[in-house]
Amino acid sequence: MPGVRRTFFGAVMETTTVFLVLVALTFISFFMGRKRSHAVASGQGGARSLHSLPKHYGYMAALWALLPALLLLVCWLIFEGSFLSKLTVSELPQQVQQMPANQQGLYLNQIISYALGSTDAAMLDEAQLTAAKHYQELAATSRTLKAMLVFLVALIGAVLALRRIRPALRARNHVEGIIKWILFGCSFLAVLTTLGIVLSVLFEAIRFFHEIPLADFLFGLDWSPQMAIRADQVAASGSFGFVPLLVGTLLISTVAMIIAVPVGLMSAIYLSEYATRRFRSITKPVLEILAGVPTVVYGFFAALTVAPFIRNLGESLGLHVASESALAAGLVMGIMIIPFVMSLSDDIINAVPDTMREASLGMGATMNETIRKVLLPAALPGIVGGILLAVSRAIGETMIVVMAAGLSAKLTINPLEAVTTITVQIVTLLVGDQEFDSPKTLAAFALGLVLFFVTLVLNVIALYVVRKYREQYE
Amino acid sequence: MNNTSKPDTFKHSEAIKASLKKRYARERRFQWYGRLAVLTGFVFLFILLFDIVSKGYPAFTQQFIKVSINLDLDQLDLPPNATQEQLFSANYLGVIKASLREMFPDVSGRKDKQQLYRLLSVGAEYNLRDRVIENPKLLGHTTDIWLRAHSESGSYLKGQVDAAMPESDRRVKDLQIGWLEELKAEGRTESRFNVAFFTNGDSREPEMAGIRVALYGSFFTLLVTFAIAFPIGVFSAVYLEEFAPRNRLTDLIEININNLAAVPSIVFGLLGLAVFINFFDLPRSAPLVGGIVLSLMTLPTIIITSRAAIQSVSPSIREAALGVGASKLQTVFHHVLPVAMPGILTGSIIGMAQALGESAPLLMIGMVAFIMDVPGGVTDPATVLPVQVYLWADSPERGFTEKTSAAIMVLMGFLIVMNALAVYLRKRFELK
Numbered sequence: 001m002p003g004v005r006r007t008f009f010g011a012v013m014e015t016t017t018v019f020l021v022l023v024a025l026t027f028i029s030f031f032m033g034r035k036r037s038h039a040v041a042s043g044q045g046g047a048r049s050l051h052s053l054p055k056h057y058g059y060m061a062a063l064w065a066l067l068p069a070l071l072l073l074v075c076w077l078i079f080e081g082s083f084l085s086k087l088t089v090s091e092l093p094q095q096v097q098q099m100p101a102n103q104q105g106l107y108l109n110q111i112i113s114y115a116l117g118s119t120d121a122a123m124l125d126e127a128q129l130t131a132a133k134h135y136q137e138l139a140a141t142s143r144t145l146k147a148m149l150v151f152l153v154a155l156i157g158a159v160l161a162l163r164r165i166r167p168a169l170r171a172r173n174h175v176e177g178i179i180k181w182i183l184f185g186c187s188f189l190a191v192l193t194t195l196g197i198v199l200s201v202l203f204e205a206i207r208f209f210h211e212i213p214l215a216d217f218l219f220g221l222d223w224s225p226q227m228a229i230r231a232d233q234v235a236a237s238g239s240f241g242f243v244p245l246l247v248g249t250l251l252i253s254t255v256a257m258i259i260a261v262p263v264g265l266m267s268a269i270y271l272s273e274y275a276t277r278r279f280r281s282i283t284k285p286v287l288e289i290l291a292g293v294p295t296v297v298y299g300f301f302a303a304l305t306v307a308p309f310i311r312n313l314g315e316s317l318g319l320h321v322a323s324e325s326a327l328a329a330g331l332v333m334g335i336m337i338i339p340f341v342m343s344l345s346d347d348i349i350n351a352v353p354d355t356m357r358e359a360s361l362g363m364g365a366t367m368n369e370t371i372r373k374v375l376l377p378a379a380l381p382g383i384v385g386g387i388l389l390a391v392s393r394a395i396g397e398t399m400i401v402v403m404a405a406g407l408s409a410k411l412t413i414n415p416l417e418a419v420t421t422i423t424v425q426i427v428t429l430l431v432g433d434q435e436f437d438s439p440k441t442l443a444a445f446a447l448g449l450v451l452f453f454v455t456l457v458l459n460v461i462a463l464y465v466v467r468k469y470r471e472q473y474e
Numbered sequence: 475m476n477n478t479s480k481p482d483t484f485k486h487s488e489a490i491k492a493s494l495k496k497r498y499a500r501e502r503r504f505q506w507y508g509r510l511a512v513l514t515g516f517v518f519l520f521i522l523l524f525d526i527v528s529k530g531y532p533a534f535t536q537q538f539i540k541v542s543i544n545l546d547l548d549q550l551d552l553p554p555n556a557t558q559e560q561l562f563s564a565n566y567l568g569v570i571k572a573s574l575r576e577m578f579p580d581v582s583g584r585k586d587k588q589q590l591y592r593l594l595s596v597g598a599e600y601n602l603r604d605r606v607i608e609n610p611k612l613l614g615h616t617t618d619i620w621l622r623a624h625s626e627s628g629s630y631l632k633g634q635v636d637a638a639m640p641e642s643d644r645r646v647k648d649l650q651i652g653w654l655e656e657l658k659a660e661g662r663t664e665s666r667f668n669v670a671f672f673t674n675g676d677s678r679e680p681e682m683a684g685i686r687v688a689l690y691g692s693f694f695t696l697l698v699t700f701a702i703a704f705p706i707g708v709f710s711a712v713y714l715e716e717f718a719p720r721n722r723l724t725d726l727i728e729i730n731i732n733n734l735a736a737v738p739s740i741v742f743g744l745l746g747l748a749v750f751i752n753f754f755d756l757p758r759s760a761p762l763v764g765g766i767v768l769s770l771m772t773l774p775t776i777i778i779t780s781r782a783a784i785q786s787v788s789p790s791i792r793e794a795a796l797g798v799g800a801s802k803l804q805t806v807f808h809h810v811l812p813v814a815m816p817g818i819l820t821g822s823i824i825g826m827a828q829a830l831g832e833s834a835p836l837l838m839i840g841m842v843a844f845i846m847d848v849p850g851g852v853t854d855p856a857t858v859l860p861v862q863v864y865l866w867a868d869s870p871e872r873g874f875t876e877k878t879s880a881a882i883m884v885l886m887g888f889l890i891v892m893n894a895l896a897v898y899l900r901k902r903f904e905l906k
Contacts, residue, residue, distance in 0.1 A: 081755035176803045180717055187710035187718070190730040190777070193770050197741055200748030263511045270508025287515045290522075292889060294831030296860040297526065297882050300867045304875060305525050335518045342515075366497055368504035389736060396738020398834035399860075403867060423740050423834070430747065431837050448744040452737065459736040 018073065018147050022154055026066040029158040033061030036165050044167055052172035057165050059175045064161035067178070069154035076146050084142060085112070088135045093127055111135055201452060204445030211439045212240050217446065219243065223409035223420075225429060225440050240443050242450070244409035248326070248419030252401060253394040255330025255415055256337055261387060263334075264341025269371060271342075272349050284346075291339035299403030302332035307404055314416060322406065322418040329404040330415065333397055337390050344386030348379045348466075351473055385465035392458035396451060398423040422447050526886075530879025536668040536681065537628035538620040539594060539657055543573045543602065545613050552613070561607050566599040570621070578653060589649055595622040597682045620664065625680040625873030630654055631663055634872075645872070671880065675846040676862065680873025683866070685881050687845050691761055691856030692830060695841075698765020698852055699772060699829045704822055706769075707776030708811075711818075714777070715784045716806050735774035742771045743838025751839055758840035759855035767835050772825035779821020783814040816899045823896040827889050833860035859885045 037057035041050050050057070085108055089097065096107060107128070114124055115132040124132065165171070209217065220241020267287065271280050307328035314321030321327070352375050360370040376383070406418030407428060429444035547554065549572055550564040574590050575581065581590050595601075598621040605619060606612055629635055630646045631654060641648050657663050674684025710731075718724040746767035750756045756763050787810050795805040811818075836842070841857050842865065849856035857865070859881060866878040 078754055172801065176801060179803060180713075183709045183713035183717060186706045187713045187727050187731075187777075189706060190710070190727055190734055190773065193734060193745070193773070194730045196749055197737070197745045200745050201741070204748060263514050266508050266511030267515055270505070270512055274505055274508055275512075283512055283516075286519065287512070290515065290519055292827065292831075292893060293522070294833070294860050294863075294885060294889070296831070296833045296863045296867075297522075297886070300863060300878055300882065301522055301525060303867065304529075335522070338515055338518070366501045368501045369497070371504070392736060393738075396740065398738070398740045399864065402834075402837075403864065423738070426740060426744070427834070427837055430744075431842055445744060445748070448741055452741050455736065455738055455741075456733060459733055463732055463736075 014143050014147075015073075015077065018150055021147075022066065022069055022073070022150060025069075025151070025154045025158070026062045029065035029154075029161070030058040030062040032058075032158070032162060033165065034058035036061075036162055037171075040165055041167050049167045051168055051170050056171040056175055057169070060171045061158055061161040061165075063175060063178050065154045065158035068157050069150050072153050073146070073150050076150075080142055080146070084135065084138050087138055088112075088131055091134050092131055096127070115139070197452060201445050201449040204442050205449040208439060208442035208446040211442070216240065217242050221411055223425070225425075225443055238440070240439070240446075242447075244411040245420060245422050245425055245447070247411055247413065248405070248409065249395055249421040249423075251413055251415060251419055252326050252330040252333060252405060252421060253391060255327060256333035256394045257387070257391060259331055259334025260337035260341050260390060264338045264390075265345050265383070267338070268342045268345035268349060272346055273367060273371060273375075284343075287342060288339050290335065291343075293336070295336065295397065295399040296403070298332050298336050299399040299401075302328050302400055302404035306332055319416060321416045324404060324406040324418040325416050326405065326419045327415040329401050332404065333394055333400050336397070336400065337394060340393060341386060341390050344389065345379075345383050348382035348386060348469070349375060351382065351470060352378050353473055379469075381465050382469035385462040385469065388458050388462035388465070392455040392462070395458075396423065396455050398427065402427050422451050426451070526879050526882050529875060530881075530883045532629075532632050532634065533671060533876040533880035534668050535632070535665045536670065537623040537631040538664045538666055539623050539627075540618050540620050540662040540664070541570065541573050541594070542577065542616055543569060543619050544576065544616040545569060545606065546572075547614055550613075556610075556613075558607070561610065562603065564603070564606075566602045566606070570594065570598055570602060586649060589647055590653065592624050593627045593650060593653060595624050595681045596679050597677075598622055622670075622681055623663070625871065626650075627654055628681055629872060629876075631658070631665070671877070675848060676844055676857070676865070677846065680869075680871050680877055683874070683877055685859065685862060685884060687848055688857050688859045688862035688881070689884075690848050691764075691841070691845075692858040694761035694849060694852050694856060695764045695768065695836075695858055696826055696830060698762055699769040700822070700826060702766060703769035703772045703776055703825065703829075707773050707822070707825075708780050708818055710773070710777045711780035711784055712806055712811070715781050716802065716810070731774050731777055734770075735778065738834075739771055739832055740834045740838065742767050743835030745770070746835060746839045757853050757855070759843050759845075759857075760853045761841075761849065761856050761858075762852040763839050764836050764841050764856075764858065765852065767839060768829040768832060771832065771835065772829050775825040775828060776818075776822050779824070780814070780818045783817025783821065784810060786817065787813045816902055820896045820899045823892050823899070827892040827896075830858075830892070831860055831885065831889060833858070833864055836861055837864070859888075 034054045034057060037050055037054045038047060041047050041054075047054055088111065089104070089108060092107075096104065099107065110124055111128050111132045112135060114128070115135040217240050220239060221243050222239045222241045223244050225238045225240060271284060275283065303324075307323060307325060310325060310328050310331075311321045311323055356374055356378060357370060360374040361367070365373070401421045401424050405424055406420050407424065408418070409420045409425075410417060412419060426444045426447050429440055429447075546569070549569050550566070551568075552560055552564050556564070571587075571591055574593070575587070578590060581587055601621050602619060623631065626645045627650060630651060635644055635646050635651075637651055646654075654663070670682060671684045672689075673686055674682055675687040677683040714724070714728065718727075746763055750763045750766060751758055791809050791813060792805055795809045796802070800808065836858060841855075842861050843855055843857060844865070845855055845857050847854075863878055863881050863885065866874045866881065
């Protein structure tokens with residue numbers, strides 16, 4: 001093992017060194033830019049004649065040295081791996097090149113892991129050893145080339161910037177323009193992330209639907225992805241009917257909402273309308289602790305405490321309760337969502353104008369009548385929006401159900417039985433070693449697509465409703 | 475008209491008076507529902523915390539048994555004046571077994587002997603080895619040495635085993651209980667603070683398993699997360715608050731940020747698996763990828779709170795700076811950001827706390843491995859604290875339940891510290 005670490009670490013060190021030298025070059029460019037601005041100004045009455053402060057000329061040179069080179073470095077790191085693999089493959093014997101894609105991938109992985117020093121030569125054949133040597137040579141060339149090109153680009157950038165320095169050059173505006181683009185780039189990352197999510201799940205899901213028809217997936221009543229025993233079997237791919245997962249997910253979410261909505265909503269009403277300021281200022285943060293507890297802790301609580309408790313309780317009543325009952329998972333998920341519902345409804349109720357409260361109370365209504373007949377109807381759209389957000393969170397919740405819900409998909413709406421959910425299936429399909437092209441793995445991405453789509457729709461509706469509601473009273 | 479309306483009004487007010495009692499009762503009932511709801515929340519929280527703490531606190535102590543060990547050179551397969559290497563690979567297990575047999579000479583039969591050996595941890599021989607290497611003078615003598623107890627005998631010594639239960643239902647057998655009672659009466663058992671829990675990596679044996687690897691993994695992962703999410707989050711917030719023109723692109727960005735805040739965390743794990751591991755070929759199980767995924771997940775939190783902090787900076791500061799000729803960018807970086815910084819830090823700490831407790835996306839990218847070696851950097855395979863909790867929660871041994879709860883206590887301890895820090899910063903911020 002130490003061999004692996006050293007070589008892998010070596011590759012990282014290489015990049016780190018290149019990066020550090022690049023940073024050093026950036027600093028040098030800064031000082032040279034500043035110096036040069038003094039130099040060009042000295043003939044024309046000193047630093048006063050400059051448009052910007054000398055340091056801005058320095059910044060300009062530094063940015064010109066850093067940014068293009070950094071971009072090159074990042075691109076290089078991203079594409080180096082696949083490029084090297086391609087080159088290695090092209091040198092391999094004919095019969096290897098004609099292997100199916102996943103076998104070839106395995107073959108190549110052996111070569112690369114040997115080249116990086118993590119496996120012994122004993123596992124490889126003659127051709128692989130040659131290829132590994134070839135790979136090592138290529139990698140070495142790539143490293144040298146990377147360092148040289150990055151430094152060259154940095155130097156060219158710095159020289160170009162330095163040559164442009166004149167007293168009349170508006171260096172500050174130039175630098176600020178670049179920085180504004182950087183700021184924009186940072187915020188555009190959110191769009192890129194969404195795009196990344198959509199593309200990554202969509203591509204794999206489309207490949208999945210090439211093998212399993214969409215209708216079978218959406219309307220199939222049977223989910224058992226673990227069947228692919230022999231590749232030549234006709235129906236070797238198991239069955240991928242999505243309905244039991246959906247029902248299971250909805251069942252657990254329903255149990256959760258039955259706990260969370262009344263408790264959360266009533267707490268919010270009590271705390272915002274009845275409680276003294278002091279009581280509220282102590283109670284609210286304490287209840288919000290529930291929101292800060294990691295979900296894995298809830299999962300542990302559900303699996304080891306609540307589920308056995310419910311099973312024993314059910315047995316003493318003469319009921320048969322599964323040890324991974326939907327009730328246990330849903331109950332604990334409900335506890336997790338209480339503070340979420342509470343703070344959302346609290347915001348919404350507080351947004352109802354006081355005039356409405358006062359008018360109702362002034363007419364002689366009791367507080368409870370005011371709340372039920374005036375406040376809640378007025379706040380209803382907002383509360384519904386908040387509940388939708390809570391539902392979307394329940395559907396996407398993973399750890400609780402992974403630890404406390406069942407694995408086998410059963411089509412039932414009995415909360416005492418074990419059901420499975422979309423998220424549980426994603427985790428079980430993807431955790432552990434998998435080959436990346438089997439329908440099993442791809443199914444996880446199809447489920448991910450459904451999950452993303454469902455929660456997205458819920459969120460968009462909820463956010464829209466809440467915003468409309470706010471605008472109504474602003 | 476007057477004559478007819480008077481008794482009518484009277485009748486109405488009578489009716490109202492009669493209904494008042496009902497209405498007030500309903501009012502009181504409603505208030506009680508509210509109190510009940512708040513109370514329910516409290517009760518759930520209390521049960522949760524009580525359950526974890528009561529299960530977890532025994533894991534912070536560990537039982538040791540004093541065994542007189544005869545470090546006989548023949549028994550150890552050692553020549554006189556052994557080298558370090560020979561000391562390292564000597565037959566310590568044999569010595570321990572022989573010493574145990576000597577202490578309980580009446581034990582005979584294979585099964586009984588097996589049970590006797592199971593009093594001590596599998597790791598006891600390494601304990602002994604380290605002691606001998608540290609102090610080679612012990613060789614050839616009989617000395618009393620404290621050795622770590624097996625998790626099952628440990629749990630008996632901690633009083634967690636009900637001896638009244640039928641023998642077949644418990645893992646500590648009657649014979650073992652007899653020996654342990656004997657040892658206890660002789661003062662040969664001791665309970666110590668469980669240092670190994672903080673200094674060991676994961677292990678198959680509950681009494682040797684520790685959270686060190688997970689702590690390092692969490693640290694490296696959070697480091698990456700912070701290094702990526704903090705600058706990008708703050709820059710995005712600055713752009714959206716101070717520079718973004720009102721147009722469709724800005725709207726698109728804002729909608730995206732709001733939606734990302736509500737995307738299930740596991741979907742970010744899918745993104746990490748498909749993009750960073752399969753496409754960019756970054757190492758599996760590494761804090762680097764975990765950190766990148768978590769930073770994408772916490773970015774919306776940081777952006778939204780940073781925007782609120784920047785928004786709350788009073789416009790007079792901006793105007794003053796602009797008035798003396800600062801550029802827009804100088805105004806923001808020299809004046810607005812320093813004032814908004816406590817608020818931004820509060821939001822970032824809350825985001826980091828979220829990232830620290832998150833485990834679902836990390837399962838997707840393979841940070842769910844059995845790892846004994848402490849990671850040395852962000853590209854070494856590692857696991858994180860919540861995932862360690864998940865792994866241990868799956869283990870059937872009773873000893874691991876205890877460990878899981880203890881790991882949860884450590885995790886929650888970190889979260890409480892982080893949140894307290896955030897609250898403190900917010901308080902200071904509000905004073906200004």
